[in-house]
Every structure is written in structure tokens, then in C-alpha cells.
Amino acid sequence: AVSTCSRSRHGVLSTGAGEAHLLNLCVRPALHGAGLGRVLLDAVLRQATVRGAREIFLEVRPSNAAAVRLYEGSGFRQIGRRKRYYRAKDGREDALVFARAL
Helix, strand or coil: CEECCCCCEEEEEEEECCEEEEEEEEECHHHCCCCHHHHHHHHHHHHHHHCCCCEEEEEECCCCHHHHHHHHHCCCEEEEEEEEEEEECCEEEEEEEEEEEC
16 A cells, blocks of 8 residues: 655565465655555556565555555456555455456
């Protein structure tokens, strides 16, 4: 998910057995809207392909509309929902599970 971070931007990717999992995609709030999320996501997708992944998965908060738009605009499709996956101010929040072929 696109989230708040202290560095300007970073991505965390796990790969294995022909699959990749995007664990974190982060752009500093002051840089939101500058297209860095798309650039960073494209770099992560290239790295997953180089590492032999044929499909990539991620979870994102439904309340993170900007991240959902970014992923859908990059060809991800929702394949599921994890109930109460994330901690939230008022308890727990679901996660939308997305996947995309590489």
C-alpha cells in the first residue's frame, strides 16, 4: 500500500517459487501526487520479473483510495479480502488482496 514514510520513497518485495509479494510501497506525503508511486511500482514490477516471478500479490487498505487507484491502473485485480487484517484507530480494517500477472 502507498503509506506514510520517513524516507522519500521505498518499496519492499519478496519473491520465490515464481511469485512475488509487494510488502510495502511508500512515498513521503509531501511528494504525493508527483507520480513517484507509479514510478516506484513500475521499478518493483521490473525487479519481480527479473527475479523470475510470473505473478505478484499485495494487500491494501480499502480506505487508501489513492493506492487502490494506482494498483488498478497498473493492471492489478482484486482477488479477495482479508477480514480485520490491519490495525486501525478504531479497531481493525480489512485488506483487499490484489494480484497481477507479470
